[in-house]
Amino acid sequence: MDRRSEATTGDGTATEPAGPSPAGAAGAPRPTSRDVAERAGVSQATVSLVLRDRWHGRVSPPRAEAVREAARELGYRPNLAARRLRSGGTGTVLLVVPALTNEFFARVHAGAAAVAAERGMSVVLFPSPEGIGPAPDPFASAGATLDGVIASSMASRALRALRGGGLPLVMLDSDPEDTEAAATVNPDVPDGLRRVGGHLLAAGHRRIVHLAADIDTWTFRERGRALAEELASADSPLLATARAALDVREAAAVAGKLLATRPRPTAVVCDDDVLAAGACKAARRAGLRVPEDLSVTGVDDLALATAVEPELTTVRLPAEEMGGTGMRALLEVLDGGAPGTRVLPVRFVPRGSTGPAPTGSG
Amino acid sequence: MDRRSEATTGDGTATEPAGPSPAGAAGAPRPTSRDVAERAGVSQATVSLVLRDRWHGRVSPPRAEAVREAARELGYRPNLAARRLRSGGTGTVLLVVPALTNEFFARVHAGAAAVAAERGMSVVLFPSPEGIGPAPDPFASAGATLDGVIASSMASRALRALRGGGLPLVMLDSDPEDTEAAATVNPDVPDGLRRVGGHLLAAGHRRIVHLAADIDTWTFRERGRALAEELASADSPLLATARAALDVREAAAVAGKLLATRPRPTAVVCDDDVLAAGACKAARRAGLRVPEDLSVTGVDDLALATAVEPELTTVRLPAEEMGGTGMRALLEVLDGGAPGTRVLPVRFVPRGSTGPAPTGSG
DNA sequence: CGGGTTCGGTTATACGTATGACGCGCAGGA
């Protein structure tokens, strides 16, 4: 009957709780720094100085406190548009990612947005559903003028479309040699894949295949390279490599063929968790048990890594930190610095999808 | 001395590359509407009129075209900060979601951002990692003044924290009776759960349990209600209900207990896909096959719904459309309208995780 | 032919903030 009994508890019996909010559903104009000045009995300039913390030695402490109190009482909040207009910047950074709904990039965005918020800036995502493509002028479609761009895991050709804005560019998970970017922030994926390789070798696996992402970007090339190196160094080179788009169904189909080769591989290393989920699917369909008959590994540590059964052994990339570090790098560039390349550590996470190599078939 | 009077010297001549980009790595100042005006031989006001498409009957077509061409040649892009300052709005909308990295909300955000971009606005996400909690002043932490707020699936108590800004508020997936919101956009989840119930009943299931989200929000209450109603109408009431947080591991643990009850249920309806993945996990651990021994359903149709094996029967919620519709509703409110409640259709998606009820144990 | 009306523009100004350029009163030194 009453599915929301608590909603009736009178929250606002009186008109206003004397709080900072101007309220007045429609038309209450927001207080300006001038209003604060008037209330505190000082000039608008003083308000600006105090509220921006640039008052040391220019405004006496008691007055400064008075200003702050007046601002609090009025619920004053500086007008970002005016501030930005005056100070030049737009306060907006564009984050370009290959796939908007991908959890990994959502985490990157979260990290970047958090750092941006500290500086009163905001991050807009490039709204194109599918990559950059023919570049319908990212800046226009973002609907905002921008201070800079952070681009993640982009194909080199798409990068070029991003250039031409003359905007500071920070690249994530991309070739540090790329001269287009003012800075680069990379997770140490090679290290991650070397550990994956080492883990499998230590478990006795000798017939290992690679399910690679069908995407020609630096980060995926590095993954393949690092894995191949690690295995070669143990005289147990990759048996085969196949490529699939980052889609579970396609990955399952491709992995199915990979598992049909003889001698059958005992482990499949995947470029990311989605591919790994596909590989697990293919294994089940082929009547193979994971990890008893086949070990599977991924990269990213997405939510689905723990959603599937068994849970995926994977390499956790510091997505939030990548976003945050990238944002900080961009801010440094905007301040005239030249941050260069940064490499972030990754974490190898062993879980249930890997086990000792099956014995009978060696 | 005006310190930038000499900037006008080379108005048309050769100082700038013909291309649209100002380039000049560091310091090329962006062209303003005044620059465009000068180049086109008109006044700044005319430029504004033309570029905002408000010139019909006020500027002659050839002149308008000249202005547009000058703008193109200079690579002119209006200064959003100035525009917003002048026109009052901030051009920024806050999107409040319970979990930033949740794929569902990423899709909501994508939909909202796309609509916002059409109007030159942008959407910032509330950067708090975990829900609203004690509300550390969302508006301040967003680092921006705002035109309005879109809040999704919030608990009523958290809502109250959002109020007090006096900002137009649009709710997604929430109680339409809630008087706090100017508009509400809901997916027709009850319909979805009725169909789930009908689907299972038609498949012969009579011992059905409900794995509910341990979250006290309207949308989840409705899911439980609709499911219970549908089953009751067929004289086959819910056997039991258990609650778990939206976490695969916890869901698996709770579902494990649920499956241990006798007589054993033949189907478990989950409030969302994450819970369903947990239920599948529990089933495997209990030695039950899905769907032969146990049918499982979810809601949302996240990526993981097709990542697990078997793929999940689920109800696809139109996340992008919710975001887009919510944004449009907010824009209408900002224009003085009163959109009220909208209900969006959902899609029932049968997949491999449901099948006929097992026969032997009836 | 003169007064309105329309067409095609311009001028001026305001939006709210940040900040360089100025006081102004007072203490201290010459």
Add this chain to the structure above:
DNA sequence: TCCTGCGCGTCATACGTATAACCGAACCCG
């Protein structure tokens, strides 16, 4: 006594845009 310097603040202005107010000229109609 006058000048200097310093501590405290204020004044004025510019950022780039949108728009109300205005204005000359051509046109139209009686």
